[in-house]
Amino acid sequence: EAGRLLFAAETDFLKGVVAMDGLPAPDRIEVCFAGRSNVGKSSLINALTGRKGLARASNTPGRTQEINFFTTTDGPYLVDLPGYGYANAPVKVVEKWQRLLKSYLSGRQNLRRAFVLIDARHGVKPVDDEIMSLLDQSAVTFQAVLTKADKVKEKDRENILAQVRGALSKHPAAFPELVLTSSDKGLGIETLRAIIATLD
Ligand code: GDP
Numbered sequence: 001e002a003g004r005l006l007f008a009a010e011t012d013f014l015k016g017v018v019a020m021d022g023l024p025a026p027d028r029i030e031v032c033f034a035g036r037s038n039v040g041k042s043s044l045i046n047a048l049t050g051r052k053g054l055a056r057a058s059n060t061p062g063r064t065q066e067i068n069f070f071t072t073t074d075g076p077y078l079v080d081l082p083g084y085g086y087a088n089a090p091v092k093v094v095e096k097w098q099r100l101l102k103s104y105l106s107g108r109q110n111l112r113r114a115f116v117l118i119d120a121r122h123g124v125k126p127v128d129d130e131i132m133s134l135l136d137q138s139a140v141t142f143q144a145v146l147t148k149a150d151k152v153k154e155k156d157r158e159n160i161l162a163q164v165r166g167a168l169s170k171h172p173a174a175f176p177e178l179v180l181t182s183s184d185k186g187l188g189i190e191t192l193r194a195i196i197a198t199l200d
Helices: 002-008 041-049 091-107 126-137 154-168 189-198
Strands: 011-017 030-035 067-072 077-080 111-119 142-147
Touching: 030 041, 041 067, 041 077, 041 142, 041 189, 091 126, 111 126, 126 154, 142 154
Parallel strands: 030 077, 030 111, 111 142
Antiparallel strands: 011 067, 067 077
8 A cells, every 4th residue: 555655656767877966865764776778677677667659669788877756745765776787888988887776786875775676587697696796796676677577477487486585585675575567467566666665
């Protein structure tokens, strides 16, 4: 219920940030969303906020790597981190993004939790593990959110969950509880809203 209240409020795109000095004032708490490109991050943010097309439906490696801020009325900032793991992204672009990400994660005092999105079909990949290590180093509590659960067969579900739990157990900053979601089917969306609504 609390979750519904929070996100029934208006959500709006505030700004895209390419450098630390562009960050909005930390005058409210925020949560961020990280994940490999194509993991379903835009779809999840759209489902959470109930606004189709709010987050870019697709991200391309050629596009500027921005940290996108969304405002919610009386709620936290929702922060969309650029997708990682593009096979063909130029080294310079990757390095710039990693520097910005490190600065953001280690220096943002109002950041309450990171949600690391994991494709439920693939489990935790090495690049996901790297982000998790960065979150450990930055002392940012993170929670794994499995996406596209509708694409996983019932019989495969336990294996994937075990793989993800095993990977999380190696990360001190990991929150033990997983959230299984499907933006397409609306699965886990209320749960995630409620989790965000409890943070302060
Ligand atoms: P992003 O690159 O992480 O922002 O990923 P997108 O949100 O653009 O999604 C990538 C692709 O996965 C798109 O084709 C989406 O339609 C699809 N997708 C996203 N979420 C789901 C889901 O919950 N279920 C299914 N079946 N497909 C999804």
